[in-house]
Amino acid sequence: MATETTLIEHDEMHDEHHEYQQGWDGGEEKPFKASYGKLMMWYFLLSDAFTFAGFLIAYGALRFSMPTWPVPDFVFSTAPFGLHKLFPGESAPLIFVTFMSFLLIVSSVTMVRAVQEGHRENKNGVVFWMVLTVIGGAGFLSCQAWEWANLITHEHMGIRTDPFGTHTEEGTYYMANGQPSSAAEDTFEEGDSYLIHTAGHSEQTDNMTAEQTFLYEADAMITQRGIDVDNIPEGGIDFPGFRLDEKGFIQRKFVASSGEAGVQEFGPKAFGALFFFITGFHGFHVFSGVLFLIIITVNVASGLYVQRKNGYEMVEKIGLYWHFVDLVWVFVFLVFYLL
Amino acid sequence: MSHLSYEDAKKHVFRGFWILLVVTLVEVVISLFGKGHIIESVANLRWLVALAALLIVGLSIYKAKFIIYEFMHLGSEVKGLRTSVLLPAALLIWAIIAFFQEGNAWKDRREQIKDKNEMQVDEAGQQGMLLEKEIYDWKG
Numbered sequence: 467m468a469t470e471t472t473l474i475e476h477d478e479m480h481d482e483h484h485e486y487q488q489g490w491d492g493g494e495e496k497p498f499k500a501s502y503g504k505l506m507m508w509y510f511l512l513s514d515a516f517t518f519a520g521f522l523i524a525y526g527a528l529r530f531s532m533p534t535w536p537v538p539d540f541v542f543s544t545a546p547f548g549l550h551k552l553f554p555g556e557s558a559p560l561i562f563v564t565f566m567s568f569l570l571i572v573s574s575v576t577m578v579r580a581v582q583e584g585h586r587e588n589k590n591g592v593v594f595w596m597v598l599t600v601i602g603g604a605g606f607l608s609c610q611a612w613e614w615a616n617l618i619t620h621e622h623m624g625i626r627t628d629p630f631g632t633h634t635e636e637g638t639y640y641m642a643n644g645q646p647s648s649a650a651e652d653t654f655e656e657g658d659s660y661l662i663h664t665a666g667h668s669e670q671t672d673n674m675t676a677e678q679t680f681l682y683e684a685d686a687m688i689t690q691r692g693i694d695v696d697n698i699p700e701g702g703i704d705f706p707g708f709r710l711d712e713k714g715f716i717q718r719k720f721v722a723s724s725g726e727a728g729v730q731e732f733g734p735k736a737f738g739a740l741f742f743f744i745t746g747f748h749g750f751h752v753f754s755g756v757l758f759l760i761i762i763t764v765n766v767a768s769g770l771y772v773q774r775k776n777g778y779e780m781v782e783k784i785g786l787y788w789h790f791v792d793l794v795w796v797f798v799f800l801v802f803y804l805l
Numbered sequence: 806m807s808h809l810s811y812e813d814a815k816k817h818v819f820r821g822f823w824i825l826l827v828v829t830l831v832e833v834v835i836s837l838f839g840k841g842h843i844i845e846s847v848a849n850l851r852w853l854v855a856l857a858a859l860l861i862v863g864l865s866i867y868k869a870k871f872i873i874y875e876f877m878h879l880g881s882e883v884k885g886l887r888t889s890v891l892l893p894a895a896l897l898i899w900a901i902i903a904f905f906q907e908g909n910a911w912k913d914r915r916e917q918i919k920d921k922n923e924m925q926v927d928e929a930g931q932q933g934m935l936l937e938k939e940i941y942d943w944k945g
Contacts, residue, residue: 498886505886512890519897523904530908531915539840559842564833568826575822578876582814789876793869799829800865804836805858 501776507783511790514751518794521747522801525740532734536630538803540659544620546612563803566609567795570752573602574792581785584778589766592781596763599788603756610749614742622664622715625742628733629662629715637722642683644706646721649676654720662730664714666695684708684716741802748798751791758784821875825868832864 498505529535539559544550550558576598583591617623623630639652654660665688668681687705688695695714702711709717709729717730762784765771771778809817834843839857841847874880879887 498883498889500882500886508886508890512893515894516897519900523897523900526901527904527908527911530905531911533912533916537840539837539842559837559840560833564829567829571822571825571829574825574872574876575818578818578821579815582811582818586811786877789872792876793872796865796868796872800832800861804832804861804865 501779503779503783504786507786511786514790515794518744518747518797521740521744522797525744525801528734528736528740532736534632534634534733536628536733536737537632537657537659538805540661541630542613542803544616546616560803562609562613563799566606566613567799569602569606569609570792570795573599573606574789576602577785577788581778581782584771584781587772587775587777589769589772592766592778593763596759596766596781600756600759600763603752603759603788607749607752607756610745610752614745617741621661623738623741625739626735627713628735628737630733630737631660631662631731632733633658633660635722635724637720637728639680639718639720640707642680642687642705642707644719647676647680649679651676652680660718660730662715662717662732664695665710665716666714680707680718681716745798745802748791748794751794755784755788755791759788817875821871824871828864828868832861835860835864 500508540557542563543557543559543561545558545562550556550561552558553561576595580592580595580599583595621629633654633656636655637653639647639654641647641652663681665685668678668685670682671678674682684705684707688710691703693703693710698710698712698714700712702709704710707719709719711717715732719727719729721727762780766778766781771780774780835857837843838847839854839861847853879890
């Protein structure tokens with residue numbers, strides 16, 4: 467014990483002496499045999515894990531507290547370029563987000579390869595694998611941008627509006643004119659999900675589904691009455707087969723099997739806020755990760771880390787951060803999409 | 806990892822890629838199966854949905870462990886570092902139990918309030934509950 471104390475004292479003096487040349491790296495003493503930078507990266511990631519866990523647990527608690535919750539395989543069933551139309555029923559549940567996960571896994575693997583090449587002091591190898599990692603990260607961000615844009619502009623989900631609802635009992639929809647619909651698609655069961663559409667977005671096409679026909683007729687009725695969709699009086703307007711709410715959403719009316727009349731209700735408000743906040747916070751991590759990856763790639767290419775002769779430790783540190791981003795996605799993917 | 810030769814380490818990494826990819830695909834298939842997208846008739850079986858959820862959670866934890874131990878090399882760090890990172894994270898287990906319980910309680914309470922709000926006053930019953938004299942005497 468006594469010798470150890472003297473050793474530490476000696477080291478502290480040593481540090482003071484060399485502070486200007488070495489920078490703040492914690493000196494020669496290595497707690498846990500890891501460098502100062504790596505150690506602090508681990509503890510930063512631990513604290514970040516608590517932040518994410520706090521958000522995801524809040525999501526869980528709120529989801530548990532609601533009688534219904536939007537069904538993810540219904541909400542996330544579209545893909546860019548109309549690719550979801552190639553799937554049965556024109557819906558591709560979870561397919562696009564699975565592709566997003568795939569991109570993050572690939573970029574995580576290329577990151578491990580970059581770290582390995584760094585240990586071999588192979589500069590070109592590090593640059594090659596890091597560029598691939600940047601491409602993977604940027605690809606993920608582009609996919610997320612599309613996903614958000616689609617949710618906001620086409621499905622009209624917002625942080626205070628959740629147009630994804632769930633039926634609590636079985637029943638049949640009315641048509642726009644108030645007559646009960648006879649189309650098979652217009653009957654629903656308990657637990658079925660629906661998306662409340664906005665007025666003024668329907669087009670007449672061949673082979674319209676029952677819902678598209680309804681929307682087209684509803685839009686025609688709204689125009690016929692000379693209603694300005696952007697300026698609807700408070701409380702909304704009542705139609706025979708639907709309710710036009712003040713924000714322009716068309717809430718279909720239906721009759722439940724119990725004989726009671728009902729109208730499509732909005733889903734829990736918390737859903738939109740939680741979705742945009744948590745995936746946004748993760749996306750921001752990916753975004754800053756990509757920026758740091760680019761900076762470090764440029765530094766590697768310029769030969770900055772060759773002089774340090776520490777096996778490209780900087781690449782290892784950004785690697786830890788990048789794997790963490792992938793790790794968080796495992797859980798975001800779990801709670802938002804899979805469960 | 807350092808005990809492996811370069812070629813072996815490379816193989817190790819690509820094996821990791823396939824593991825993560827296959828586990829993710831299996832998760833998606835289980836999730837879609839549990840929701841009745843693959844065989845429609847199973848959608849209403851509650852125990853199956855719960856079993857699917859449990860399997861998916863298990864697989865996700867496996868993926869997380871794999872990333873932390875293999876890709877982030879926590880497995881090859883010294884025990885002290887490993888403990889100082891993983892032990893605090895174990896606090897989350899209680900956070901999950903407590904907050905999910907709390908969320909459930911919010912739902913129960915909300916339903917209880919809704920029930921009470923919709924409750925009809927039973928005139929005859931109320932007359933029997935309180936004696937008229939008590940109503941007059943009670944000054945709060």
